Amino acid sequence: MFDAVQRITLPLPTGPKHVHCYVAEGTLFDTGLGLGEVEWPPVERIAITHMHPDHVGGAAAAAGATGAQVYQGGLDYAQCERVWGSHDWPERIADWFLASGVPPAIAQQLIEQGHAFAPFIRFQHDPALLYEGSELDGWQVVELPGHADGHLGFLRDGVLIAGDHLLGKITPAIGLYPESRPDPLGDYLDSLARTIELAPRIAYPGHGDPIEEPVARARELIAHHRRRLDETEAVLDGEPRNGYDVSLALFGEELGPAQRRFAVAETLSHLERLVREGRAERTGDGAPVSYTGVQLDDDLPPSTSPQGVGA
């Protein structure tokens, strides 16, 4: 057994209002948003769970302050460069949302917010890269795609540093984004099944309290998304509906642009999973991309139903 995991909590201006970093035996896991000065303890290495701003945004500053080497997932770093290191990402993501029926005024606000935000995310360039099967000072590196395509977990002696893969009270956002893996919810359900197999005894999440029963929480999250898939399927009828339209039905009409962005991305991840389960069809090669429910013929014997229906 190694020494206790130490938690460092940093403020966030939005959302859960805080993010946790952890230190265990000379390794710092995640670095916060990078707002303000942080008194980092002496560490020999810094490991990043995923490229979202509240985890990677302080990496360059933490590396500068401690002299530690930064480690990040290979796919995660590639996406980090593409999103935070490029000038036209806000336009690319706005185009993508327009193609899902998001009104131009909302897309324009996303572009402006994106350009305002990106310069503050000071990730570490050219980190050492980690992959499934890598080991980092006794920690087993586990790829847990879903919340982010390249999300990593770090497992040692039954302790999982979970990032945002498992959260106690919040449901981690699972969104479909451009230039990303095509079925993030399918990835996430597989990663939750993997978590059940790995059976950690405790998980330390990026937000909220330590998770004392990670396996039970993984099962809850699988059940949650199964319900959400049913609710998403129920919104679809004979008419093609785009992702924005379906998000209005699932999340209501009252969201601001940033919240709408998450709602549309989350809706699209569920729609794409329904397509893969044979429960919906994607229609229209041009914009907007639309989805139609699949009408099952009740007269067919059950063996010919698409896999997953009614399961």
Ligand SMILES: [Zn+2]
């Ligand atoms: Zn995240």
